[in-house]
Amino acid sequence: MTSIAMQRRRATASRVWAQFRGSRQGMIGLAVLLVFVAMALAAPLLADVRELNPVFARAQGNPQWAPPSVFPPLGTDYIRRSVWAQFVWGSRVSLFVGLAATVLTILIGSVVGIVSGFVGGKVDAIFMRVTEWFLVIPFLPLAIVLASVLGRNVWNIIFVIGITSWPSTARLVRAQVLTVKQRLFVDRARSLGAGGGHIVAHHILPNVSGLILANATLAVPISILTETTLSFLGLGDPSAASWGKTLEEAFVNGAMARNAWWYFLPAGLGILAVVLAFTLIGRTLEEIANPRLSRSR
Amino acid sequence: MSEPILSVRDLVKHYPIRQGVFRRQVGSIKAVDGVSFDLMPGETLGLVGESGCGKSTVARTLLRLIEPTSGQALYKGTDIFSLGKGDMRELRQHIQIIFQDPYASLNPRITVGDIIAEPWSIHSDLLPKGKVGDQVRQLLELVGLNPNHVNRYPHQFSGGQRQRIGVARALALNPSIIICDEPVSALDVSVQAQVVNLLEDIQDEFNLSYIFIAHDLSVVRHISDRVAVMYLGKIVEEGVETDLYGNPSHPYTQALLSAVPVPDPGSEKKTRILLQGDVPSAANPPSGCHFRTRCWKAQDICAEVEPPLEQHFDTLAACHFAAPREVFAEG
Numbered sequence: 001m002t003s004i005a006m007q008r009r010r011a012t013a014s015r016v017w018a019q020f021r022g023s024r025q026g027m028i029g030l031a032v033l034l035v036f037v038a039m040a041l042a043a044p045l046l047a048d049v050r051e052l053n054p055v056f057a058r059a060q061g062n063p064q065w066a067p068p069s070v071f072p073p074l075g076t077d078y079i080r081r082s083v084w085a086q087f088v089w090g091s092r093v094s095l096f097v098g099l100a101a102t103v104l105t106i107l108i109g110s111v112v113g114i115v116s117g118f119v120g121g122k123v124d125a126i127f128m129r130v131t132e133w134f135l136v137i138p139f140l141p142l143a144i145v146l147a148s149v150l151g152r153n154v155w156n157i158i159f160v161i162g163i164t165s166w167p168s169t170a171r172l173v174r175a176q177v178l179t180v181k182q183r184l185f186v187d188r189a190r191s192l193g194a195g196g197g198h199i200v201a202h203h204i205l206p207n208v209s210g211l212i213l214a215n216a217t218l219a220v221p222i223s224i225l226t227e228t229t230l231s232f233l234g235l236g237d238p239s240a241a242s243w244g245k246t247l248e249e250a251f252v253n254g255a256m257a258r259n260a261w262w263y264f265l266p267a268g269l270g271i272l273a274v275v276l277a278f279t280l281i282g283r284t285l286e287e288i289a290n291p292r293l294s295r296s297r
Numbered sequence: 298m299s300e301p302i303l304s305v306r307d308l309v310k311h312y313p314i315r316q317g318v319f320r321r322q323v324g325s326i327k328a329v330d331g332v333s334f335d336l337m338p339g340e341t342l343g344l345v346g347e348s349g350c351g352k353s354t355v356a357r358t359l360l361r362l363i364e365p366t367s368g369q370a371l372y373k374g375t376d377i378f379s380l381g382k383g384d385m386r387e388l389r390q391h392i393q394i395i396f397q398d399p400y401a402s403l404n405p406r407i408t409v410g411d412i413i414a415e416p417w418s419i420h421s422d423l424l425p426k427g428k429v430g431d432q433v434r435q436l437l438e439l440v441g442l443n444p445n446h447v448n449r450y451p452h453q454f455s456g457g458q459r460q461r462i463g464v465a466r467a468l469a470l471n472p473s474i475i476i477c478d479e480p481v482s483a484l485d486v487s488v489q490a491q492v493v494n495l496l497e498d499i500q501d502e503f504n505l506s507y508i509f510i511a512h513d514l515s516v517v518r519h520i521s522d523r524v525a526v527m528y529l530g531k532i533v534e535e536g537v538e539t540d541l542y543g544n545p546s547h548p549y550t551q552a553l554l555s556a557v558p559v560p561d562p563g564s565e566k567k568t569r570i571l572l573q574g575d576v577p578s579a580a581n582p583p584s585g586c587h588f589r590t591r592c593w594k595a596q597d598i599c600a601e602v603e604p605p606l607e608q609h610f611d612t613l614a615a616c617h618f619a620a621p622r623e624v625f626a627e628g
Binding site for chain 2: 188
């Protein structure tokens with residue numbers, strides 16, 4: 001049975017891939033994302049990590065505020081560091097924080113949503129009050145307070161993003177669970193003697209997984225943007241060169257006034273491209289995950 | 298006569314009506330109000346009535362999808378309603394249900410093979426895992442579907458095929474009773490006939506008992522051995538199919554049967570009995586006989602004394618003035 005199940009899983013995977021390949025927007029998104037993932041993975045080969053250190057940069061004799069024409073490929077910043085090195089190493093931090101925070105968001109949101117919707121009654125009431133409590137607290141002040149209380153490192157940033165952005169996922173999932181729970185096939189499973197675990201695993205989850213996936217792909221760009229925001233406000237990890245931090249430093253040190261476009265443009269465009277890539281992939285996956293949405297069948 | 302396989306006694310289901318901030322109970326909807334019947338092994342009991350009369354509630358309480366307010370349902374002597382969780386799980390193998398809506402009752406995200414195999418994944422002790430695949434294919438073949446379609450999804454089947462999947466799934470655990478809750482109402486007439494014939498074939502093959510719920514009197518007549526007519530949560534008349542259709546003695550049954558369309562336009566026209574008004578609200582049913590507000594025979598006694606379900610002429614009828622009358626034209 002397990003080998004049959006494996007076979008079928010492989011068949012499903014190849015079917016999903018075949019459908020995905022047929023979608024232009026999905027393929028564009030995937031290509032863009034792969035470029036950035038490759039860049040993040042190959043960071044040590046593309047740029048010397050020591051270039052991020054101003055002492056090293058000065059010792060190297062780098063010029064200050066040099067445009068790309070003077071110091072290829074992307075010029076230098078106010079303390080002579082290579083912008084290219086910041087861009088390459090920054091993609092690592094941004095992608096990692098974005099993905100990890102999304103996993104946390106979706107995990108908390110889905111568990112709360114499913115338990116709340118499926119169990120109902122008092123559990124639902126309590127869970128939803130907690131969710132509402134998180135929803136009404138203005139996100140940014142809470143994130144700022146948490147980030148400054150917990151300390152400025154990457155894991156805390158991930159935690160802050162996760163803990164502040166799960167409520168909307170929880171409410172969405174709960175709403176969907178409530179409608180699925182009323183469907184006849186759940187009654188049918190119950191009349192067969194199925195317990196709560198079986199019903200959640202076999203009937204509820206498959207019918208909310210599309211929603212969860214769509215929500216996850218929406219949450220990745222939001223997480224990346226949140227990380228950027230927090231870094232831009234000076235609450236990021238000071239030792240991690242994320243894109244948000246590059247933007248903050250460019251802003252604080254007057255890159256705009258100096259017309260030093262090479263300083264802020266790469267990080268800004270990088271965020272835009274990654275966010276767009278995730279959105280395109282997410283929409284394509286959503287179409288495939290929900291058999292009734294897709295046009296091909 | 299042998300022992301009944303299922304006997305239901307005084308089944309009651311009242312839904313509370315709550316109002317206000319404190320959710321105070323201000324009344325109750327009497328969906329099922331004292332229903333009793335017996336089901337013999339291998340027999341088909343038809344349950345007919347207008348929508349809202351409590352037919353489906355009876356079906357759902359028997360499976361404990363809804364907890365009854367009171368009453369008893371003895372399956373081979375054990376009371377279904379007093380069983381604990383574990384025993385109930387055990388008993389569910391023996392009573393299965395086929396739902397009306399073949400679109401909503403199949404999970405759209407699971408393949409047909411998994412849908413039919415679901416009973417075994419819940420009762421995993423009944424069949425070794427290696428044999429499930431074969432069984433599923435056999436069941437598909439039995440209900441007239443292509444066994445190679447196990448990996449298809451429900452939306453790739455037509456309504457009739459989906460209902461066949463529902464039948465296959467109900468058969469999986471080898472039950473002795475299948476409750477058919479309007480199994481053909483959502484299908485068009487030609488497909489209805491196929492599914493009804495399929496149900497009859499498998500009944501003979503596996504010696505099943507059916508509770509067949511429908512509002513289509515012709516379909517019920519075709520498949521049932523005995524028929525019970527429900528009105529506002531109560532059984533008003535019960536009898537062997539030929540007697541009940543040939544010589545109904547309750548006024549409601551007579552009115553219901555007179556409304557059945559006759560397929561042959563040239564045949565002798567029977568008088569149609571037209572009832573006045575609407576079905577009263579189940580939250581506030583009439584005193585005495587529930588049917589008295591629309592009955593042409595109603596007298597003072599009907600408002601005072603509730604008529605018991607007793608033998609009148611050929612059938613059991615709950616009416617003070619039961620009298621047989623031939624209303625159903627032979628099709």
